[in-house]
Amino acid sequence: MDIHVTDGAKRRDRLEGTILAAATRLFAECGFEGTSIAAVAERAGISKQNLLYYFPTKHGLYERVLDEVLDDWLARMAHLADAGAEPAEVLRAYVAAKLRFSREQPWASRVYAMEVIGGAKFYGEQIRARVVPLLRRDIEVFERWMADGRIARVDATHLLFALWAMTQSYADFAAQMTLVLGKPELTGDDFEDAERLIGDMVVRAVAAAG
Template sequence: MLQRDRLEADILAEAVRTFAECGYEGASIAVIAENAGLSKQNLMYYFPTKQALYERVLDNVLDDWLERMASLADPAQSPQDLLRAYIQAKLRFSREQPLASRVYAMEVIGGAQVYGPQIRERVVPLLRRDIEVFEQWIAAGRIAPVNATHLLFAIWAMTQSYADFSAQMTLVLGRKELTRRDFDAAEETIIRMVLAAVAQT
């Protein structure tokens, strides 16, 4: 079992890199297998088709993302603390898993042709639940009235851009990669903006 888990992890790590660089259409199972140190036949024992491998990569991204979304519904914390932790977690994923984030972004930009049904089935119900939480906060006077849907869209865009559009950012900044200081500055700025949006006047 440990050997199987290790091989799957190696395959998935190479698949993430290849899909991020080449997209779904441009990625080759043979190349992924070779770079993972396996034969194509061996890889296909674990993932019988390219689509199965691609969907597993996207499943992993979405599992992480939805786990972070679910944290918004914790009644034991204040809305401000929950939003701060959510932004921090999303930025941490962009910093630690930029290639995985790019694979998901490329799928969505391409119209979610392969993964659209999973997004509808898994993201939409949780988004609706989180919107209900925001509405409860507003009704209880815990935050200012805000369009929760578009606030969450804005948080997604701001945090994920540090993975998906890091190439543009590094070009503008004149360096090879974003630093921890850049992510710390992004965190401070995004948190300040979001908490200002929900602050009571």
């Protein structure tokens, strides 16, 4: 293996990571329209020309950021895939994974939220192609649980919508939460409290009648 090629690939990966991190923060703060390539380059500490070598257009950079966000989010959301597992454990793991994403990737969550709030003008097709099949798969898991009498009859689609809203709000509306709580940022204790409460609520909502 050519060591120089390997080192070059590593440097490229590191620089792309720096650019994507800077772009994610700016797109989250300013939206697509309010973010310029020049601003991303400045935040990344490189020249605009250098950035354009890696990402020739702002639209391409924005899509790459959203691709990275969705890849990470979907990788964490595999918890409902095993319909044979204990529903309560699966649901609590799902809540925990969603909250962990909100805590670890708040700017990524906000970029995605802003795109959706804006009507998914740039990323609607990708959401339809990747998120919708996942949602349908998870609904099928709920349906099998219901058919087996393992959980109560619920509207699985709206339950998942509620789960998304409850967990993602800890990233997307963290500023409001910190104002209410009178603290500069959400802490690990806040996320643990949220995980416990949301998990309890969801498990109780789907508990099969005794």
